[in-house]
Amino acid sequence: xxxxxxxxxxxxxxxxxxxxxxxxxxxxxxxxxxxxxxxxxxxxxxxxxxxxxxxxxxxxxxxxxxxxxxxxxxxxxxxxxxxxxxxxxxxxxxxxxxxxxxxxxxxxxxxxxxxxxxxxxxxxxxxxxxxxxxxxxxxxxxxxxxxxxxxxxxxxxxxxxxxxxxxxxxxxxxxxxxxxxxxxxxxxxxxxxxxxxxxxxxxxxxxxxxxxxxxxxxxxxxxxxxxxx
Amino acid sequence: xxxxxxxxxxxxxxxxxxxxxxxxxxxxxxxxxxxxxxxxxxxxxxxxxxxxxxxxxxxxxxxxxxxxxxxxxxxxxxxxxxxxxxxxxxxxxxxxxxxxxxxxxxxxxxxxxxxxxxxxxxxxxxxxxxxxxxxxxxxxxxxxxxxxxxxxxxxxxxxxxxxxxxxxxxxxxxxxxxxxxxxxxxxxxxxxxxxxxxxxxxxxxxxxxxxxxxxxxxxxxxxxxxxxxxxxxxxxxxxxxxxxxxxxxxxxxxxxxxxxxxxxxxxxxxxxxxxxxxxxxxxxxxxxx
Numbered sequence: 001x002x003x004x005x006x007x008x009x010x011x012x013x014x015x016x017x018x019x020x021x022x023x024x025x026x027x028x029x030x031x032x033x034x035x036x037x038x039x040x041x042x043x044x045x046x047x048x049x050x051x052x053x054x055x056x057x058x059x060x061x062x063x064x065x066x067x068x069x070x071x072x073x074x075x076x077x078x079x080x081x082x083x084x085x086x087x088x089x090x091x092x093x094x095x096x097x098x099x100x101x102x103x104x105x106x107x108x109x110x111x112x113x114x115x116x117x118x119x120x121x122x123x124x125x126x127x128x129x130x131x132x133x134x135x136x137x138x139x140x141x142x143x144x145x146x147x148x149x150x151x152x153x154x155x156x157x158x159x160x161x162x163x164x165x166x167x168x169x170x171x172x173x174x175x176x177x178x179x180x181x182x183x184x185x186x187x188x189x190x191x192x193x194x195x196x197x198x199x200x201x202x203x204x205x206x207x208x209x210x211x212x213x214x215x216x217x218x219x220x221x222x223x224x225x226x227x228x229x
Numbered sequence: 230x231x232x233x234x235x236x237x238x239x240x241x242x243x244x245x246x247x248x249x250x251x252x253x254x255x256x257x258x259x260x261x262x263x264x265x266x267x268x269x270x271x272x273x274x275x276x277x278x279x280x281x282x283x284x285x286x287x288x289x290x291x292x293x294x295x296x297x298x299x300x301x302x303x304x305x306x307x308x309x310x311x312x313x314x315x316x317x318x319x320x321x322x323x324x325x326x327x328x329x330x331x332x333x334x335x336x337x338x339x340x341x342x343x344x345x346x347x348x349x350x351x352x353x354x355x356x357x358x359x360x361x362x363x364x365x366x367x368x369x370x371x372x373x374x375x376x377x378x379x380x381x382x383x384x385x386x387x388x389x390x391x392x393x394x395x396x397x398x399x400x401x402x403x404x405x406x407x408x409x410x411x412x413x414x415x416x417x418x419x420x421x422x423x424x425x426x427x428x429x430x431x432x433x434x435x436x437x438x439x440x441x442x443x444x445x446x447x448x449x450x451x452x453x454x455x456x457x458x459x460x461x462x463x464x465x466x467x468x469x470x471x472x473x474x475x476x477x478x479x480x481x482x483x484x485x486x487x488x489x490x491x492x493x494x495x496x497x498x499x500x501x502x503x504x505x506x507x508x509x510x511x512x513x514x515x516x517x518x
Contacts, residue, residue: 050239050247053254067435067481068474069442072453076474079457080467085272168344175446182346182446189354196358200351204343211342 009198012188021184022206028102028170028180033163035106040113047114048121050139058114065111070104070169074176077104094179101173105166112162120155121147125229153225160218164211181206279465283472288459296455297476303369303441303451307376308434314377315384322389323414333385340382346443348375353447368449372441380437387429391422395501425501431488435481442477452476 046058065073077100081087089099124147132142171182185203189196239247269275282288321333340348352371356362362370395418403413423430445454456473460466 051250051254053251053258057254057258063482063485064478067439067478067485069439069453069477071442071445072470072474072477075445075453075457076467076470079460080470084274084467085268168342171344171346172443174346175443182344182350185347186350186354189351193354193358196351196355200347200355203347204339207344207347208339208342212338 005195005198008192009195012192012195012199015191016184016188018181018184018202018206021179021181022210024098024178024180025167025170025173026210028098028105028173028178029163029167031102032105032109032170033166035102036109036113036162036166039106039110040117043110043114044117044121047118048143062111062114065108066115068108070108070172071175073108074101074104074172077101078176097177098173101176101178104176105170105173109162109166109169112165113159116158116162117151117155119158120151120153123154123227124150150227153222153227156218156225157222160215160222163218164214167211167214168207274467279468282459282463282465283468292455292459293452293472293476296450296452296473299369299449299455300438300441300451303372303376303444303449304434304438306369306373307380307437307441310373310377311381311384311437314381315388318381318385319388319392320414320419322385323392325410337382337385340378341386343379345375345379345440346446348378349443349447351375368444368447371447372444372449372451375443376437376440379440380433383433383436384430387426387433388419388422391426391501392418394425395421395499399500421499421501424495424499427495428488428492431484431491435484435488438481438484439477 043058043061046054047062049055078097081103082096082100087100088096089103090096128146128150129142132146137145171180173180174182181203185199188199192199266275318333318337321329322337324330324333349371352374353367356367356370357364392414399417399421400413403417404410408416441449441451442453444451445457448454452473453470456469457466460469463469
């Protein structure tokens with residue numbers, strides 16, 4: 001790698017704003033994560049509730065969304081919801097695509113949030129629920145005071161995995177015409193095909209830098225919060 | 230814990246209350262469905278001529294089935310290649326040599342942290358530049374390579390965590406009867422780890438199949454791309470995307486149910502515990518648990 005190669009590569013950063021592209025992905029992730037957490041929690045409550053029809057509805061949502069490719073969902077949000085049904089989330093063109101992509105990411109990952117929360121419920125031993133019932137607590141008090149506090153602690157690790165998947169999947173927003181990292185990488189490689197390796201490594205390492213701390217943080221958090229049994 | 234342990238067997242009053250809640254819930258869910266249908270109808274999306282094409286043989290023969298064939302081809306190739314990749318790097322992570330362990334660990338953690346789409350675009354543009362393969366084959370190659378590197382790394386992680394989750398006695402017994410560590414790994418531990426991990430491997434196949442749809446972004450003519458072409462040509466993009474999604478759901482649902490059935494069956498063939506879940510994406514980069 002001679003001096004020229006490095007200089008040529010570095011000059012790319014004057015023309016293309018790589019950090020801004022990563023910022024778009026982080027924003028996509030943040031908004032979608034909050035929305036997915038809300039939808040996912042509702043779904044999880046439905047799935048553990050005593051009402052059969054709600055359980056069925058929650059399970060159907062999860063089965064349908066989990067088995068659909070995210071790319072189809074994002075394309076559907078743009079071409080179907082916006083293009084055909086005229087669902088407009090913002091008058092600004094770019095913001096509209098951004099919000100549609102957030103919607104697609106959120107409804108897809110909500111299914112995984114639901115499963116993560118449910119697996120958290122599964123870490124709570126049966127004895128806890130039985131003891132709660134034995135002292136006279138009903139469904140709501142037992143869930144609120146005994147089961148859910150333990151379940152959320154047990155769900156930290158799987159929720160962390162969903163978050164990591166969401167960070168990486170935010171690149172799929174490119175299928176919904178959002179200008180983000182994968183699109184920028186494509187443009188940069190088209191512009192300077194001679195430094196393709198350096199460009200790819202820049203973006204790849206960018207994701208490693210984002211994903212690894214999140215993984216380490218959720219792992220240590222889940223260990224710290226783990227209920228000693 | 231079964232979900233049903235959260236509440237008692239209902240008494241007469243609770244049962245009455247549950248009937249009411251149940252009816253209300255059915256009304257809400259059905260109401261949402263009806264509302265969606267009304268909205269669709271108001272936009273004219275329920276018109277029969279938009280749905281009719283999917284009953285015609287030519288739609289399937291000319292568009293959807295070739296798309297499905299290309300989806301399955303990419304998925305099949307990626308599955309075989311990831312299995313090889315996973316076995317090699319999984320064994321690498323369990324190797325006695327620290328250098329090999331560190332190297333395989335770095336490779337596996339790197340490819341699990343990079344979005345598949347980035348790799349796909351990189352390979353697509355990189356292989357086009359090299360001009361060593363027919364331009365026609367570049368998208369397929371890029372899809373398979375990207376899926377292999379990511380899912381192969383997940384498989385490697387499955388092999389490693391499968392071996393780690395076996396009881397210590399398996400390895401100790403193998404060493405006690407005179408096998409060398411490498412032989413114990415090859416003859417005793419890895420086969421049992423693979424069986425214990427079969428359900429997780431099966432659910433990873435769903436991930437591979439779903440991720441082939443990313444190929445549409447780099448012009449690979451798979452099912453999503455085919456249905457999008459058909460839909461924009463016939464003015465029924467919404468319907469054709471729904472049909473494509475349905476095809477994916479049916480195949481993946483079959484795979485998932487198979488994985489769950491497998492989890493309950495293979496338990497007795499291994500000393501490890503059969504699990505239907507893949508291990509965490511990032512445990513701790515490079516560090517052994």
